[in-house]
Amino acid sequence: MQTPPQTPPNALVAPSDRGSAERVRVAAAGLAAATLGVGAAELVAALIAPEASPFAVIGGGLIDLAPAWAKDTAIALFGTADKVALLVGIGVVLAAVAALAGVVERRISGLGATMFGVLGAVAVLVALTRANPGPYAWVPGIVAGGVSAFVLRLLIRRLRPIVGVAPDPDDRRRFLLWTGGVAAAGVVSLLIGNAARGASRSLEAVRKALTLPKPTTAAAAVPSGAELDLPGLAPVVTPTEQFYRIDTALVVPRVDPADWSLRIHGMVDREVVVIWDELLSLPMTESYVTLSCVSNEVGGSLIGNARWLGYPLRELLARAGVQSDADMVLSTSADGFTASSPIEALTDDRDALLAIGMNGAPLTLEHGFPARMVVPGLYGYVSATKWVTELEVTRFDRAMGYWTPRGWSDHGPIKLQSRIDVPRDGRTVVAGETMIAGMGWFPHTGVAGVEVRVDGGSWQAADLATGISDDTWVQWSMPWSAQVGEHSIECRAIGADGDTQTEQRAAPAPDGAQGWHRIDVTVGPA
Numbered sequence: 038m039q040t041p042p043q044t045p046p047n048a049l050v051a052p053s054d055r056g057s058a059e060r061v062r063v064a065a066a067g068l069a070a071a072t073l074g075v076g077a078a079e080l081v082a083a084l085i086a087p088e089a090s091p092f093a094v095i096g097g098g099l100i101d102l103a104p105a106w107a108k109d110t111a112i113a114l115f116g117t118a119d120k121v122a123l124l125v126g127i128g129v130v131l132a133a134v135a136a137l138a139g140v141v142e143r144r145i146s147g148l149g150a151t152m153f154g155v156l157g158a159v160a161v162l163v164a165l166t167r168a169n170p171g172p173y174a175w176v177p178g179i180v181a182g183g184v185s186a187f188v189l190r191l192l193i194r195r196l197r198p199i200v201g202v203a204p205d206p207d208d209r210r211r212f213l214l215w216t217g218g219v220a221a222a223g224v225v226s227l228l229i230g231n232a233a234r235g236a237s238r239s240l241e242a243v244r245k246a247l248t249l250p251k252p253t254t255a256a257a258a259v260p261s262g263a264e265l266d267l268p269g270l271a272p273v274v275t276p277t278e279q280f281y282r283i284d285t286a287l288v289v290p291r292v293d294p295a296d297w298s299l300r301i302h303g304m305v306d307r308e309v310v311v312i313w314d315e316l317l318s319l320p321m322t323e324s325y326v327t328l329s330c331v332s333n334e335v336g337g338s339l340i341g342n343a344r345w346l347g348y349p350l351r352e353l354l355a356r357a358g359v360q361s362d363a364d365m366v367l368s369t370s371a372d373g374f375t376a377s378s379p380i381e382a383l384t385d386d387r388d389a390l391l392a393i394g395m396n397g398a399p400l401t402l403e404h405g406f407p408a409r410m411v412v413p414g415l416y417g418y419v420s421a422t423k424w425v426t427e428l429e430v431t432r433f434d435r436a437m438g439y440w441t442p443r444g445w446s447d448h449g450p451i452k453l454q455s456r457i458d459v460p461r462d463g464r465t466v467v468a469g470e471t472m473i474a475g476m477g478w479f480p481h482t483g484v485a486g487v488e489v490r491v492d493g494g495s496w497q498a499a500d501l502a503t504g505i506s507d508d509t510w511v512q513w514s515m516p517w518s519a520q521v522g523e524h525s526i527e528c529r530a531i532g533a534d535g536d537t538q539t540e541q542r543a544a545p546a547p548d549g550a551q552g553w554h555r556i557d558v559t560v561g562p563a
C-alpha cells in the first residue's frame with residue numbers, strides 16, 4: 038500500500054459524503070439489477086408471450102384505470118405520442134423504485150430484493166387479468182422479479198466491501214465492472230427482445246401477401262372538385278400513413294387472419310360465427326367514411342377520411358336475427374376493448390361496415406388488421422372497434438362500452454364541426470390576396486355550408502368544395518384580402534339539417550368537443 042500508515046483510511050472523506058457516495062453506488066446497483074430483470078423479461082416475452090411484456094401489461098393496466106380527464110390530458114399534452122409518453126413515465130417510476138430498492142437492500146439485507154419480487158408479482162397479476170392472456174403470460178413477470186431480486190442481492194454482496202469505503206481506483210474499477218456489466222447485459226437483452234419482436238413481423242408478411250376481394254358495391258369516384266389541393270389544407274382522402282391512430286393498445290394486437298373469427302351472439306335468434314375465408318367470399322362494399330375521435334379538440338387533427346372496404350354489418354346482424362328489444366351492439370376486440378353502438382346505426386341503410394380494407398390495401402396492423410368496424414356518424418370510441426372479434430347484441434341498460442364507466446357518454450354521434458387549416462394558427466401571412474381554407478364535417482348528416490368571419494365582423498359564406506358524400510368531411514375555402522396587422526379568423530359549419538355549429542364551447546369529455554374554431558394571424562407587409 039502506498040497510503041502513509043499514519044493516515045487512517047478515508048480520513049479525507051467526511052462521513053456524510055461517504056454516506057451519500059455509498060447511496061449513489063447502491064442506487065446504481067439497484068438500477069442495474071432492474072435493467073437486467075426487465076431486459077430478461079422483455080426478451081422472454083418477445084419469444085414466448087408477446088402480449089405479456091411487463092411494460093405493455095403495466096402500461097395497459099394504467100390506461101384501463103385512467104378516467105376521462107386523464108385520457109383527455111394525455112392526448113392534449115402528447116397527442117398520438119401519448120403511448121411513448123406513458124412508457125417513458127413508467128420507465129422513470131421504475132428507475133426511481135429500483136434505485137430505492139438498492140438503498141434499502143444495503144440497509145436491510147433481503148428487503149430490496151423483496152421489493153423487486155413484489156413488483157414482479159404485480160406484473161404477473163396484471164398480465165393474467167388482461168384480455169386473452171396466453172398460456173405463458175405469467176412467465177415474464179416471474180423472470181423480471183426473479184432476475185432483478187437475485188442480481189440485486191448478488192451485487193450488494195459483491196459491493197459490500199467496496200461501497201462502505203471511498204473506493205480506490207481498483208475498487209472503482211470493480212464497481213464499474215459489476216454494475217456496468219449487469220446494466221449492459223440488461224440493455225442488450227432489451228435490444229435483442231425488440232429485434233425478436235420485430236422478427237415476428239411475419240404477420241406483416243401475411244398482410245402484404247393478401248389480395249383483397251373487389252367490391253361488389255364500389256364507392257363512387259371522388260368527384261372532381263372535392264380536392265381543392267391547397268398547400269396546408271388537409272387532403273380530402275387521408276393517406277393511411279397520415280391517418281391518426283388512437284387506441285388503448287400499447288403493443289399492437291397481432292391477430293392472424295387464419296385464427297380470426299367474428300362471433301355474433303346475445304339477443305339474437307341464432308349465434309353466427311364468421312371465419313376469415315368466408316368473410317373474403319362475401320360481397321364487399323366500398324365507401325368513403327370520415328372517422329373522428331371524441332378526444333379531438335376544436336381545430337384538432339384526430340380525424341381522417343378513408344375509403345373502407347368491408348361487409349355491411351346489417352347483413353351480418355340480419356343473419357343472426359336481432360331480437361326486437363335489443364338496442365345496442367357491444368363490439369369487443371382481441372385485446373378486450375369494447376364499444377357500445379346503437380343498433381339502428383348498424384342496421385339502417387348507412388354503410389356500417391365490418392371493414393378489412395383501407396384506401397385500397399388490407400387494414401394496417403395499427404388500424405385493426407384483419408378486421409374492424411367503421412360506422413358513419415359515430416365517434417370511434419362507440420363504433421370503430423379495431424381487431425374486432427365479437428359482437429354481442431344487447432341493451433344499453435345491460436352493458437357498457439370501454440369508455441362509458443370512465444366518464445364518457447354511452448352514445449357518441451359525431452358533432453357538427455369545422456376547422457381552419459389555412460392559414461395556420463399563429464402564423465405570419467404576407468399582405469395581399471390570399472386564401473382561408475379548412476374542413477367541415479357532420480358525418481351521416483352532411484354539411485350544407487361553412488361561414489367565415491374575420492375580426493368578429495359579419496359571417497360570410499365560404500366556397501364549399503364538392504362533397505364525396507354525407508358520410509365524409511368536405512373542404513371549403515374563401516378568398517381574403519389580408520391587410521397588415523393582427524387578425525382573428527373564425528369559422529362555423531351549417532349542417533344539411535339546417536343547424537348551425539354552436540358557439541358554445543365544450544371539452545371533449547363526455548361526448549365530444551364543440552365551439553367555433555378561431556385562429557389568430559399576423560399579416561406582415563408584402
Ligand SMILES: Nc1nc2c(c(=O)[nH]1)N[C@H]1C(S)=C(S)[C@@H](COP(=O)(O)O)O[C@H]1N2
Pocket residue numbers: 280281282283284285286328329330331370371372374403404405416417418421422423424
Ligand atoms: N380495439 C380497439 N379499437 C378501437 C379503440 C381502442 O382503443 N381499441 N379506440 C377507438 C377510438 S377511441 C378511435 S377514435 C378509433 C381510432 O381509429 P384509428 O386508430 O384507426 O384512427 O378506434 C377505435 N377503435
Ligand SMILES: [Mo]
Pocket residue numbers: 283329330331332416417418
Ligand atoms: Mo377516440
